[in-house]
Every structure is written in C-alpha cells, then in structure tokens.
Amino acid sequence: MPKIKKKRLGFVIDMTPMVDVTFLLLTFFMFTAKFKTEAEAEQKFVIKRPYASADTSKLPDKDIAIIKVGIDTLTGDTSYYYTIVNEIQRRQVYDNLNLTAEQRKPQVKVSLDLLDQLIMQTRITGPRTRFAIDGDRRVRYKWIEDAIDVLRKNNATAFNFVTEKRQ
C-alpha cells in the first residue's frame, strides 16, 4: 500500500538519457560556435559570397589581409573595405600611413588609392601576409579587376577568392 502512494507522489520521468544527449549537443554547438570579430560586428553589409564546388582549402585566420567588396544594405553603394587580421601588424601599418583616429578601425572603408597604400604597407610589414578578396557575387567584375590590379602592382600575385560551398 505505501508503495503505491509513493509512486504517485514521486512520479518522475527518467530524463537522464535526454539530458545526456542534450548536453552532448549543447557542448558541440558551444565549441563550434564562432563569434563575430570586432570588424564584422560593426560592418553595415552582408557579403553574399559566390558559390563554388566543395574545396578543402579553408580561409586561414592568421597572417591574412582581406579586401572586402561589399554592398551597403542601406544605401546600396559598393565600396572596398580592408582588414588586416593581425592586430600588431595593423597598428604598424596604420602608424606608417598616419591614419586619422577615425580611420583606425579594424576594418576601414577605403578608396582604391588608400587600398594601394595599405597593401604596400602590409607587404612591407609582413611579407608573408596573404591576401584574400572577399567580394559579393552581385558586384560588377570591374571592382574585383581593379583590386587585382592593385595587388599585382604591389607584387602580390598569388591570392585567394573567398567563396561559399554550393549546397
């Protein structure tokens, strides 16, 4: 008799297996989560990358400078943005070019002229820095062509196009 009462009172579903699985998933998602960098958090555009078939080479996260060609979500204007991932190198480059306080952001909106100077300084301060062009698939090729010409001018003849895997 007391047995029945106890069962009703303490009626609990055994959640252990569910909790096990949930924790497993939680830890998986927590470890794989990659948070936005400072530069990405303040940018006003989303890059829709061009599609390419699956490739094993991933975008390196060290010793890299990224030239972004983005379309502003509000105004619809296309412009170049430049990011040097290495902070020490970035400070050096900015110092060498005497950039104004306003321009000293992790990701600067640049003209083709300034892009040229920035790339040159990047090459000087870190000869091993690799370059990547991260362009929106909707932009005209002219933008990319000009960026390539600037890279060529600075002797950076091997670079990367950032793409997205076709689903």
Next chain:
Amino acid sequence: MAGGGGGLELPERQRRGKKHSKRKKKKRLGFRIDMTPMVDIVFLLLTFFMYTTTMVTPQVMEISVPKEVEENVEVNQANLFTLYVRGDGKLFFSMGADEPQPLGIGELRAKAVELNLLRKNKLITAFKPSPDAPYGVIVQVLDILNQAEAEIIRQLRAEGLKRERKFAFVKLSPEEVEKLKGL
C-alpha cells in the same frame, strides 16, 4: 509540474537504511534528483547556440596572376582558346582568331576538357571577363574550369603526359566589348 515536486526529498528511512543491505538497494532505486530546471536551462542554451551558429565556413579559391611586366608574349593563335563573359553574364568562346560563339555554362566543362585533350598541353586559355559581368558568374566559370582541370589531368596521365596548365586573365578591349554586344 504537479508530480515532480518530490524529487529531492529523501525519506527518513534512507539514512538508517545504510546498515541494512536489503533496504538500501530499494531506496537507491527510488532516488531521483529533479532535473527539470537544469533541463530548462540546457534547452534554452542549446536552442540559442543552434540558432546562432552558421554551419557554412568560407572556403577559398587560389588565384595567381603574372607579375606586372609590360612585355607582350607571342602566342600561337591556333592554340588560343578565348573565353568571354559578357556584361549580362552570358558566355562566349572562340578558337584562335575566330568570331566568338555563344556557349552555355553547362557545356563549358565538356568543351574545356575536349579542347585540352585535343591540343594536349599546348592549349592556352585566355579568360576575358567583361567589367560589367557579375562577379558570381566569373567565380562560377573559374570553378568549372578547375573541375575540368581534374578531368584533364586524369586523362593526360593515362596517356603518360604531365599537365602544364596555361591560363591567363586578359582584359577585354573596347572593340571586343562592342563585338560581344552585337552577338
């Protein structure tokens, strides 16, 4: 939760039961911690992380261009395979000095493989994208050519040849832009 409240309560008999092995077993069986609050929070976190993660990591396509030298290289016209991309994203090709002909993007791969196998390593691919063409199409074409490359390497290896890829980005001249417009 009406019935879940009793999770943490330990019956008085439990502590005493340690001395008696028979009783102890019974009580251990009934011992439960109420996991509901923990499960609530874990699920909350799980949904948060699931919604915020993006599974697609960007990948890269390696590109290399020749150094900036103002020096024209003589090319045998017969071995020149020119690929044009018009401003609207349409694809054209020509062999040597021929007139450009339209080419569907689906036929490109087969065409590249066919021509390369025909001329072996002598074929030079000149890629002439129009400045107005969408960048997405350019990357798509490069991607298809890269895929064709794998096929070419395989076929040439079967013939005992080593693949030497000859590929270049070439700028479209104003006359060519006009010519493509008329097609």
